Amino acid sequence: MRCYFHAFFLCVVFTFCSLLYVLSKVASSLEEGEEESSVRNRRVPHRSSHDAGHLLRKGPGLLGLRQPENELDRCKSLSVSYWNPYWRLPADVCGVNCLLESTLGERPDSAVKAHSDERSHLAVVACGPRLEETLTMMKSAVLFSQKPLHFYIFAEDNLHEGFRHSLDSWPSTVQTKFKFTLYSITFPKENANEWKKLFKPCASQRLFLPVCLESSFIYMTIIHIRDDYIFATCPHYFFLLLSFFQLILKEVDSLLYVDTDILFLNPVEDMWALLSQFNSSQLAAMAPEHEEPRIGWYNRFARHPYYGKTGINSGVMLMNMTRLREKLFKNDLTTVALHWEQILMPLLQKYKLNITWGDQDLLNIIFHHNPESLYMFPCQWNYRPDHCMYGSNCQQAEQEGVFILHGNRGVYHNDKQPAFRAVYEAIQKYPFGENMEALLLEPLEESLQAATHTYCGRASHTFTRSLKQSVTSVQQDVTQRRQSGHHIEITP
Known part of the structure; x- marks a missing residue:
């Protein structure tokens, strides 16, 4: 008899939860227009992260210091659960951030330092036999920089231990000058193999540094019927499956991406200072592919749009990530401007038979249609x-x-x-x-x-x-x- 009661009770709970799910979806669809309008009203057009007295912080660094109301702190106050699902959260908050920083799971390092962030933030993508080359690049950055650095290393999983072992073996006086974070290679799951093999192994990972990548995450809400408590590991379970968006480098406002075959002969902060030269519409900086058109590749051979007279080279790319995430990009796919994450796959599908240099060609196409968004630094x-x-x-x-x-x-x-x-x-x-x-x-x-x-x-x-x-x-x-x-x- 008790088993029948348990089964009946679980059916009632499941029905009730399903009803709440439907109601929450209906409510979110009714509020969507109002939320989007509210977000647009809150945004300040053409914000610069370097204008004194602006809402954004004065120097590049942690996004948590951007606004008077810290988004991470606000996010922590939200409880993500079946009753308050992530799609009901404000439109400018990524669901996984709130999920992981809410009562369901706290990041131990989620606290944001009150002082201004003086670090230069560098990202690199390493696959295949690129471990030693990447370490030499990092060594050149550490040797000549006077200010602290933070490296974001995106690498195949089999390289992670090599990075940890090598960097931990550097002298302690050197280790005080930098921090590093290791990430696995992550592409949109629907087209992961296509992106990974687009050009050199994993090179196109750089395209996804500013955006949300959809992942699958299973959080199990376990309900067990007992007289004294409702939480245990036992045969009677109710599983709640959640999906979320993982925002890579969500706390980083500005970022310098470099290829593994880069060597710094100047302090990194000299390059970082170029961010202060961005005007209100510029969100990324790169160098020309060629200075001399007579030997230029794009102007002689390209079968797709490219930036300027000779195209751009993406081996060194300085980015204002905040602006890049918010920008609506003009394109030749539709008359509607699209966000960064919305434009990448359609561009690949349209031009994949005409591009030679993979992700660099896609960047050339994007900035061909949005030249006002690019700052050009010289070839040196x-x-x-x-x-x-x-x-x-x-x-x-x-x-x-x-x-x-x-x-x-x-x-x-x-x-x-x-x-x-x-x-x-x-x-x-x-x-x-x-x-x-x-x-x-x-x-x-x-x-x-x-x-x-x-x-x-x-x-x-x-x-x-x-x-x-x-x-x-x-x-x-x-x-x-x-x-x-x-x-x-x-x-x-």
Whole structure:
């Protein structure tokens, strides 16, 4: 008799919950128009994260510091459950954030620091045999930066332990200068294989850094009929299945994405400072693919729209993530402007037979139709073999030196451009804490002397000009610390 009572009671509970679900969906559909209007009224058009006195915070960093009313704090006060499902939450709150920060599950590090965030935020995507190359890129960033860094490493799962082991083995004085977070490679589940194999393995992950990716999450609300309590693990269960959107890097307002084959010859904060030069409509910054149209690829061979006269290169990409998430992009798919996450797959479907460089081509198409949204920085911030292999064609590098070296075409690991390989090996072999001038600059200059038979080798003075200034700055800082009589560490 008791079993029949249990079955009857569970049926009643299930019916009641189903009725509440239907009512909540009806209510949410009625409120949708009102919520969207409210959100539009709350938004400030063309916001800049660097305008003094603005609603956004003064410098790039944590989104939680953007507004007087902290969104994370407001999110924590909401209880996500069957009775208050995530689709009933305000339209500007991602459901999983509230789910994980509500009473159903708290993130231990969810508290946001009250002080301003001075870190530079860097993202990189590593797949296949890219572990050592990525670590060398990170090493170059840490060596010359005076301010703390936060690395967001998106890597295949089999590489995670290698990253942890290597970074944890760096000297403690170096580790105080940076933090890192590891993520698995994540694509929209409907087209994951297509995105992963679009160009180089996992390269198109960069397209999804600012957006919500739909995932499947199962939260089990367990109900067991007992006289004294209603929660236990036993044969009588009621399972509530929830799906949610995972917002990658939700707390990051601005982000610098770099390929694994990047080497910083200047402090990262110099590149980070370019965010302050964005006007009210710009949300991303990249360098031209070519300075010389006669050797340009896009203007000679592309079968799709591209930005400007020679296209853009996405190996170094500075982004205001907040603006990018809010922007409605013009496109050649529909007369209706679309959000970033809405435009990616339709563009891939339309142009996948005409694109050669994968995700970089998609970025060229997007910014071709939205040129006002892109800030162009000069070639010295993304200096590649194309700038010297046919003769020097980056005037800014000739005048001020190379700030960021981009060793595409695999030149760090072959003999085609020995000048690029020499810089990579000098940074890779340099032992932390030793004299940079003696153990980094001098070996590098000696190696570059052997590369003068190539055009890039003849232009190698541009590689060391800015690097010498960076080394001098670091050495002076070390000397000042020693003279002060105590060691001062930069804490993240």
